Amino acid sequence: MKKFLMLTSAFSILACAAHADITVVSWGGAYEKSQVEAYNKPFMAETGIRITMTSADNPAGPIKSMVESGNVTVDVADLEYTDALRLCDEGLLEEIDPASLPAAPDGTPATEDFLDGALTDCAVASMVFSTVYGFDTSKFADQKPSTIADFFDLEKFPGKRGMRKNPKANLEIALMADGVPPQEVYATLETPEGLDRAFAMLDKIKPQTVWWEAGAQPPQLLADGEVAMTTAYNGRLFSAVVTESKPFEVVWDGQVYEYELFGIPKGAPNKDKALEYIKFATGTQRLADQTKWISYGPARKSSLPLVGLFEDGKTEMAKNMPTAEANLQHALRSSVEFWVDRDVEISERFNTWLTN
The missing domain is CATH 3.40.190.10 (Periplasmic binding protein-like II)
Structure with missing residues (x-):
């Protein structure tokens, strides 16, 4: 049954990818909405690159099936930490040079601005969930x-x-x-x-x-x-x-x-555009912007002071983050x-x- 669900997800992603410049697979629901609002809409407006979002119960399954079958239709995958490391170790994700990621607004290199452990050989963390x-x-x-x-x-x-x-x-x-x-x-x-x-x-x-x-x-x-x-x-x-x-x-x-991270499947059809998307999405302001739609903490230090109100304009988001001091007791x-x-x-x- 599990294998069937993975294949079904992969076929669904294949169908969605036909009309996009890049295809991003995520987890659906409120989380996906936060990505669409904070990353996708401004990225498409700035670059003209079209994005199709699709979802899976766990994106790691379809990605593994696609790469191993040689039929990759996804450009960016949103992955749990252990899955990102495992897929990287198995050679199923492209390597990402952390030095290529945007610096913080004050010039602090990305390698120093991301939280400890947020950058791996093949994936870049966007946020902290619990x-x-x-x-x-x-x-x-x-x-x-x-x-x-x-x-x-x-x-x-x-x-x-x-x-x-x-x-x-x-x-x-x-x-x-x-x-x-x-x-x-x-x-x-x-x-x-x-x-x-x-x-x-x-x-x-x-x-x-x-x-x-x-x-x-x-x-x-x-x-x-x-x-x-x-x-x-x-x-x-x-x-x-x-x-x-x-x-x-x-x-x-x-x-x-x-952490939750972005990775690029090995053999992604639009690898360069995928990397451009990840650089954009994991910039300081974009990670802070995501908190307007969901209570996950940004993975960059420079994003934390920029966390403000929820989209309702009244709910303070900082206290609703996993990383809030009171929540870490x-x-x-x-x-x-x-x-x-x-x-x-x-x-x-x-x-x-x-x-x-």
């Missing part, structure tokens, strides 16, 4: 959940839970919920006992868990009353609350944050090294666990 959890406030009128441990407490906070159908972030929050300090999470997960401990926590809520795969699903699960709480990408929950007036609340305790930066080395074996165990 996996948090949210809940429907109407279901917890007397007492509200406020910690990551509360997510696993079915007795104190009854109701179904939503979680991404992937071990990444789930195992981390499980350990933090069980009392492991953020700075010790990956050292714990590297041991057989620690991994067992994480799965034991997931066992507690497994019978009450609804699994989601696409980023747009968690807010919908809450809205439809299918779950009382769900993990989600913070920007999706923010958009549901602010733009759709949903009665949801975000819990930042135990958030797992990471009990937070964990996702370990790229851990997941690149162990993703395959842990995913196999997770998928087996799901069926048992």
